[in-house]
Amino acid sequence: MTRTWPNDSTRIAPARPIPCPSFRPTSSSALTEPSSSLAPGSTIGILGGGQLGRMLALAAAKLGLKTHIYCPDPQSPAFDVTPLKTVAAYVDVEALRAFAAQVDVVTYEFENVPAATAEVLAGIKPLRPGANALAISQDRLLEKEFLASKNIPVAPYRAVHSLDDLTRAVAELGLPAVLKTTRLGYDGKGQRVLREPGDAEAAFNALKPHPLVLEGFVPxxxxxxxxxxxxxxxxxxxxxxxxxxxxxxxxxxxxxxxxxxxxxxxxxxxxxxxxxxxxxxxxxxxxxxxxxxxxxxxxxxxxxxxxxxxxxxxxxxxxxxxxxxxxxxxxxxxxxxxxxxxxxxxxxxxxxxxxxxxxxxxxxxxxxxxxxxxxxxxxxxxxxxxxxxxx
Structure with a gap:
């Protein structure tokens, strides 16, 4: 069943979980990149219907490109400026496949796209940026390891899997320090500042999911x-x-x-x-x-x-x-x-x-x-x- 509707009507598709394992970063996309550019009139698929998706759709329209926006929220502001939309969960594999079949390339407006979602789409149509960049950037620990491997300066950090790990990390990095979730943090969410040793246990218990990452204070x-x-x-x-x-x-x-x-x-x-x-x-x-x-x-x-x-x-x-x-x-x-x-x-x-x-x-x-x-x-x-x- 297709889940593409014009803007004068909205239906919400039931979620069907994606039956595939968690994505792991790789060196290339699952799909070979074509060398030719898209012609005017082609359709760009956008995951996410917030303000960034809205502004991307406006930019595409100026270039004569259509957009198809995929988002679970029927009130998404980006839906006002796109000719095609899908309202479905990011884990609905049937809806994802129907969406991919109707676009020429897929992009996204936010980095917390589920890894399995990216993997499904990358196997059908070009996903740009690729799933590798997505996987690295949505995990703070992977991101820091990647940057450090390229000799790019980052704040000192330690992986924290347990309260004992946190105690050792505080001893090594000193205080103040910032304890963060490795995933799903933005606009200050998913983090606590540790100023005294007594702050550690409460912060560790409050932040989920584990593991966490402790970052040394940068003046x-x-x-x-x-x-x-x-x-x-x-x-x-x-x-x-x-x-x-x-x-x-x-x-x-x-x-x-x-x-x-x-x-x-x-x-x-x-x-x-x-x-x-x-x-x-x-x-x-x-x-x-x-x-x-x-x-x-x-x-x-x-x-x-x-x-x-x-x-x-x-x-x-x-x-x-x-x-x-x-x-x-x-x-x-x-x-x-x-x-x-x-x-x-x-x-x-x-x-x-x-x-x-x-x-x-x-x-x-x-x-x-x-x-x-x-x-x-x-x-x-x-x-x-x-x-x-x-x-």
Whole structure:
């Protein structure tokens, strides 16, 4: 039974669990990548119906490409801007196969796609970015091991399988330190700061599932990120680094240019490029960095995100090719666009009732982008604004 419906009707498919083992990272996709690019009119399948999926669908439409969005939530904001949608669980193998049969390539808007879901789809149609990048990035321990294997600086860390492991890790790394789940953590979720030895047991019992990872404290001066893209032909291009400020563990602003020396920015772009090449990556990837040190600043990678990134929304306002179009170009096998920045800019997330500043709080230098979500709740990203900074 097909589960593709136009936007004037919605049905919810029952879940049928995927009968396959857990995915393990491999060096290549299960499906051989075609060398030809997609023609206009082709269909891109997107896993996830949130704001990133919505913006990807808008970018695809501008290029004459259709989108088919797959998400279990019938109220997904991305459904408003796509001609095709599937409402079904990510573990529904029948729905996944029907979805894959109707698209030319599959991508995703979030990194917590179940590994078995990725494996099923990668066996039918090209999955870009590939399942290997997905598996590494959705497990903090695998991610750190991968980065360290490429000589990319990361915070000191220890795997924590038991309370005894945690006691030894605290003794080795010292306090303060941050205890994190290895999976399903974002916007500050799935972590606890340990400041005293007595904090360890309660944090270990509160965080699930195990194993966990303990990260040594990094006395960073600021946080930056680089959004980088790699095309199907191996071309790599990076956008300028953004300087990020968080509130309550949620990104508040991204300012470009970042207040860092040119050599530090160049090094950040180089490290981001090393990562996408090492992953044999196709698409846009976000790399978050800690800037450490005083006069001679150094970088540590905090995490990677195999998707378009919140800290790259500024590219909509001041780049000929923004991060969303760049991702669509890459996964479609098209040449990458020019990522150069044409003006200074500050991106601000609109979280919860902050969205109420639109439209009265706008001026001629401000570009709003609202996500079409019906209800503003505390901590929920409702939109963003890009404000051009005049000299």
């Amino acid at each position: 960073f001066e600021k946080e930056i990120s680089v959004v980088v893209a790699r095309g199907l032909d191996g071309t790599v291009r990076a956008f300028d680094a953004a300087e990020n400020v968080h509130r309550h563990h949620i990104l508040h602003t991204s300012t470009v240019p970042a207040d860092i020396p040119p050599g530090v920015e160049k090094h950040a772009a180089m490290l981001a490029k090393v990562i996408v090449v090492a992953l044999d990556y196709v698409g846009v990837l976000g790399v978050e960095f800690f800037v450490v040190g005083g006069e001679r600043q150094t970088l540590m990678v905090n995490e990677i995100a195999p998707r378009v990134h919140n800290s790259g929304h500024w590219t909509e306002a001041v780049c000929l090719t923004d991060q969303f179009e760049q991702h669509i170009r890459a996964i479609a096998g098209w040449p990458l666009g020019d990522p150069r920045r044409m003006a200074d800019v500050v991106m601000q997330n609109l979280v919860g009732d902050e969205v109420d500043i639109v439209p009265s709080g706008l001026d001629g230098d401000t570009q709003p982008h609202l996500y079409g979500k019906a209800e503003a709740r505390p901590g929920r990203k409702m939109g963003h604004i890009n404000r051009i900074v005049r000299g």
